[in-house]
Amino acid sequence: MSQKGTINVAVENIFPLIKKFLYSDHEIFLRELVSNATDATLKLQHLARIGEASVELGDQKIEIKIDKEGKKLHIIDQGLGMTEDEVQKYINEVAFSGAEEFLEKYKDTAKDSGIIGHFGLGFYSAFMVADQVEIITKSFKDEPAVHWTCDGSPNYTIEPAEKENFGTEIILHISDDETEFLEESRINELLNKYNKFMPVPIKFGTKTETLEKPEGAKEEDPAPTQEVDNIINNPDPAWTKQPADLEDQDYKNFYRELYPMQFEEPLFNIHLNVDYPFNLTGILYFPKMTQDLNVQKDRIQLYQNQVFVTDNVEGIVPEFLTMLRGVIDSPDIPLNVSRSYLQADGAVKKISSYITRKVADKLKSLFNEDRKAFEEKWNDIKIVIEYGMLSEDKFFDKADKFALYPTVDGDYYLWDELVEKIKPAQTDKDDKTVILYASNKEEQHSYTAAAKKKGYEVLLLDSPIVSHLMQKLESSKENISFVRVDADHVDNLIKKEEEQISKLSDEEKEALQKTITETIADTSYTVQVEAMSSDAAPFMITQPEFMRRMKEMQATGGGGMMGFGNMPDMYNLVVNGNSDLVQSIFNEKDEEKKSGLIQQAVDLAKLSQGLLKGEKLTEFVSRSYELIK
Ligand code: ADP
Ligand code: MG
Numbered sequence: 001m002s003q004k005g006t007i008n009v010a011v012e013n014i015f016p017l018i019k020k021f022l023y024s025d026h027e028i029f030l031r032e033l034v035s036n037a038t039d040a041t042l043k044l045q046h047l048a049r050i051g052e053a054s055v056e057l058g059d060q061k062i063e064i065k066i067d068k069e070g071k072k073l074h075i076i077d078q079g080l081g082m083t084e085d086e087v088q089k090y091i092n093e094v095a096f097s098g099a100e101e102f103l104e105k106y107k108d109t110a111k112d113s114g115i116i117g118h119f120g121l122g123f124y125s126a127f128m129v130a131d132q133v134e135i136i137t138k139s140f141k142d143e144p145a146v147h148w149t150c151d152g153s154p155n156y157t158i159e160p161a162e163k164e165n166f167g168t169e170i171i172l173h174i175s176d177d178e179t180e181f182l183e184e185s186r187i188n189e190l191l192n193k194y195n196k197f198m199p200v201p202i203k204f205g206t207k208t209e210t211l212e213k214p215e216g217a218k219e220e221d222p223a224p225t226q227e228v229d230n231i232i233n234n235p236d237p238a239w240t241k242q243p244a245d246l247e248d249q250d251y252k253n254f255y256r257e258l259y260p261m262q263f264e265e266p267l268f269n270i271h272l273n274v275d276y277p278f279n280l281t282g283i284l285y286f287p288k289m290t291q292d293l294n295v296q297k298d299r300i301q302l303y304q305n306q307v308f309v310t311d312n313v314e315g316i317v318p319e320f321l322t323m324l325r326g327v328i329d330s331p332d333i334p335l336n337v338s339r340s341y342l343q344a345d346g347a348v349k350k351i352s353s354y355i356t357r358k359v360a361d362k363l364k365s366l367f368n369e370d371r372k373a374f375e376e377k378w379n380d381i382k383i384v385i386e387y388g389m390l391s392e393d394k395f396f397d398k399a400d401k402f403a404l405y406p407t408v409d410g411d412y413y414l415w416d417e418l419v420e421k422i423k424p425a426q427t428d429k430d431d432k433t434v435i436l437y438a439s440n441k442e443e444q445h446s447y448t449a450a451a452k453k454k455g456y457e458v459l460l461l462d463s464p465i466v467s468h469l470m471q472k473l474e475s476s477k478e479n480i481s482f483v484r485v486d487a488d489h490v491d492n493l494i495k496k497e498e499e500q501i502s503k504l505s506d507e508e509k510e511a512l513q514k515t516i517t518e519t520i521a522d523t524s525y526t527v528q529v530e531a532m533s534s535d536a537a538p539f540m541i542t543q544p545e546f547m548r549r550m551k552e553m554q555a556t557g558g559g560g561m562m563g564f565g566n567m568p569d570m571y572n573l574v575v576n577g578n579s580d581l582v583q584s585i586f587n588e589k590d591e592e593k594k595s596g597l598i599q600q601a602v603d604l605a606k607l608s609q610g611l612l613k614g615e616k617l618t619e620f621v622s623r624s625y626e627l628i629k
Contacts, residue, residue, distance in 0.1 A: 002159035005092065026178065029125040030064075030187070031194040033075045033170055034202065035307055036123060037062045040079025040168060041200045044140055047080065055140050055166060061201040061229070064191065068182050071174050073130075077200075078167040081139040084146045087158060091123065091135065091148060127152050129181050130172035136161050137168040188232070194308045197237040197327075203229045239283045239327050240306065243271040255285055258301070259325065264288050267377050270362045272328065274354060278347050282328035284359070288380045289323065303329040315343045318356050320387040320395075328355075353394065360388075360398040367402040375412045378404050386469050396472070408441055408448055408460045419480065422457050426494055433480045434494045437461045446608055447485035450536075451493065458485055467552040486609070487545040489574045491532050502531030504577040504586070512586050516575060519598045524568055529575045529582075538579035539605040542572045571611070573602065600627070 041060050047053035058078075065074040082090065126133045131152055138145035138161075147161035163169075172181075180186045188204065195202055207230040210223050238246060238254035251269045255262070266285035274280050284300065299311045300322065306329065313322060316333060332347050343349075363385065367374045385403055388395040404412040413421065419433060427433050436451050437459040438444040448458050461470070461482075470482040483493055491500070504512065509529040517527045525541075547570055576582055581601065588594040603620040606612040612620060 002157055004155065004157050026128045027181075027190055028194075029129050029172075030075075030181075030190045031307060032122050032125045034062060034064075034191075034195050034198065037075055037077035037079060037168070037170075038198055038200045038307075040077050040081070042079075044078075044080035044166075047140075053080070053140050059201075061203050061231075063203045064187060066182055066184060066187060071179070071182060073172040073174055073181060073187070075170040075172075076167065077169075078165065081141075081166045081168055082135075082137045082146065083139040083141060083143045084158065086139065087135065087137065087146050087148050092156065126170070126172055129174055129178040131175045132173040134171040134173075135168060136163055136171070138163040138166050140166040191232045196233050196308065197235075197303065197306045198233050199235050199240075199306050201229075201231045201235055202233045204232050205230045237306070237327070239271070239281050239329060243273065246271070251283065251285075254283065255325075258327065262287070262325075266325070267380055268362075268366060269326070270358055272355065272358055278330065278332040278351055278354075280328065280330040280332070280351055280354065282326060282330075284321070284324045284326040284328075284355075286381055286384065287325050289383045300325060301327050302333070303327060304331050304333070305329070316348055316352065318352050318388070318392055318395075320384060320391050321355060321359060323384050323387070356388070356392055356395050357398075360395055360402075363402045364398065374402070375404065375406075378406065378412065383463050383465070386463055386465055390465060390468050390472055396476070405435075406460050408438055408458045415477075418457075418459075425455050426457070428495045429497050430495075431479060435459060435480060435482045436485050436493060437482060438485050439466075443610055444484070444486050446537075447490070450490040451485050454490055456494070464556050467549045468556065470549070471553065483545050484543075484548070486542055487548070488542045488572070489530065489532060489536065489540055489576070491536065492530070492574075500531040500533060500578065502577060503534075503583065504529070504531070508586065509577055512575065512577065512582070515594070516573070516598055516602075519595045520573070520602050525571050525573045527573045527575060529577045531578050532576045534576075534578045534580065536576050536579065537605075538576050538581040539601045540574045540576070541605045541609045541611060542574055544570065544572060571609075573605065600624070 041062065044053060044055070045057065045060070048055060048057055060078045062078075063074070063076040065076070066072075067074065133150055133152075135148040136145065137148075145161040145163035146158060148156060148158050150156040174181050184205070191202060191204055206227045208225050209228050210225050213221065213223050234257065237257070238250055251271075252265060255266050255269075264287065266287050268286050270284045270286075272280055272282040272284065300313045300317060301311045302309045302313050302316065313328065317328065330351060333351065334341075334345060334348075382404075385399060389399045389403060390396075400415050402414075404414065405418050406412050418435070422435065423433050426436070436456050438448050439460075439462050441448070441460060451458050474481055485493070487493065502509070513527050513529045516529075520527075547567070551567065551569075577586075585594060585597045585601070588597065600620075600623065603612055603616070603623075606616075607620070
């Protein structure tokens with residue numbers, strides 16, 4: 001007794017919609033159907049567990065089969081199946097979610113069953129790729145099997161079927177313009193992308209396994225082989241287990257499973273596990289970071305009940321953590337909404353701040369457990385931490401317990417340790433503690449050496465966003481400022497009360513300043529004659545902190561710094577009026593000789609800052625040969 005009917009009129013126009021607009025991604029039909037097959041399997045397991053189904057379950061699996069000749073794709077499960085009434089209800093009344101009903105009915109016991117349910121249009125997404133869809137299903141309730149067929153119009157037929165065992169087979173008659181879904185490699189790719197960690201084993205074809213050679217086999221005898229099911233997924237991925245049940249090696253193995261193309265080991269991992277007020281599990285890994293913030297090929301993957309959803313976690317995970325890798329699994333993240341809506345969603349906000357807190361706690365405990373090891377990793381993780389401090393105030397506050405400030409000599413200080421250490425020697429006359437730093441050990445070597453000679457501590461701050469972080473630290477910590485070692489002459493970096501006695505009068509200084517300015521004739525240099533100790537360098541090029549930092553901040557994406565980026569680099573040429581060389585230049589009567597001396601001295605100062613290039617450098621070299629002839 002075959003029946004015909006029309007699928008719920010309210011959805012009459014839904015098919016063309018499904019096909020064209022709802023999902024631009026046709027491929028997700030497979031995720032939906034495998035999710036339903038998984039649900040059907042888990043539901044039956046649940047019913048058996050609570051004594052509502054008395055069936056022999058066996059090793060339930062899901063099978064995907066391609067019939068290339070017949071242009072069909074089969075998805076077969078050994079789940080709970082459907083009776084005719086259930087097909088009527090769950091399939092024909094399209095907008096009705098059986099998963100929701102099941103969870104409602106069994107809400108006390110099935111809460112943690114892992115049933116997936118709504119993703120989107122679910123079963124009907126099959127029509128994105130198929131002209132015709134068949135369901136052959138037999139309920140575990142020992143009712144006759146049912147055969148449902150629909151050609152994509154709202155009309156369907158339903159008739160009795162031959163099927164021995166409980167479970168469901170979905171048959172898709174793949175449309176002519178979707179034949180990619182009949183290719184083994186394409187289906188393999190999709191199963192790997194969406195179903196790699198689903199909780200029920202998924203079989204896709206078979207594979208040949210090599211067995212041990214039997215006892216006494218000859219060298220030249222081939223090893224015996226056997227055909228076994230090709231199971232494409234790992235139904236028990238590490239993140240679904242308790243942290244206490246996992247060894248360090250298990251985490252590393254899982255990393256390899258997630259990112260087969262990554263050869264570098266992760267530095268450490270963070271196991272996420274909450275069930276209140278939202279449900280979330282996952283493992284995040286800190287990979288070795290490069291200086292380049294844009295290189296992040298392998299990203300955090302978002303799952304729902306072990307079904308892959310996306311690897312774009314923007315809006316769900318705080319931005320600074322998107323540099324990490326790993327997995328987040330939460331059924332509480334709304335998926336069918338725009339990203340901007342997501343960010344405003346209460347649950348998502350909580351999830352995001354939970355993850356931030358967990359990461360901060362983990363960093364703190366890693367630091368406390370083994371400071372030395374943490375210091376060794378600092379260079380590889382600092383970008384994430386510095387970025388986090390900049391972008392998340394809560395993280396910034398917590399970071400005092402683990403963010404490190406390394407010196408050029410390889411010592412590492414926490415913020416409070418640093419300030420305490422440098423305060424006595426590096427507090428200026430206005431009671432500001434000045435933190436000196438270099439951004440490049442080699443290039444700023446002479447400046448660093450001069451500062452160290454004075455007993456100052458010099459940090460090495462070289463990550464690309466550190467200028468932003470300094471700005472933030474200066475505005476949130478009291479009475480401190482950062483100054484790069486080459487921002488001024490060492491005597492001026494930290495201004496103390498005592499003044500050097502000048503060998504030149506103010507008028508003489510002015511005259512010298514004018515002569516030098518005219519000789520070098522370069523507007524990017526401001527000449528500054530100062531009285532410093534007579535053994536300090538006679539000429540020195542410095543780059544004032546403020547302008548340089550603003551330019552750096554704009555280069556690395558600082559809002560509000562507009563305009564600085566286009567300005568030319570500005571330098572100070574600091575002339576030590578008390579040095580013997582400057583004295584003798586000043587007293588030189590032969591004008592030509594005088595300007596030659598100035599030229600040579602200024603070039604030396606430029607050379608030590610790496611600023612002497614091209615034609616000017618060539619001239620300098622030949623002039624120098626002349627001098628030593
Ligand atoms: P959802 O999964 O959100 O419930 P679907 O449209 O994907 O929505 O599926 C509708 C319903 O059809 C399911 O809830 C289930 O009751 C039934 N169903 C779909 N596929 C199967 C299957 N393979 N085995 C048993 N029931 C199924
Ligand atoms: Mg579904």
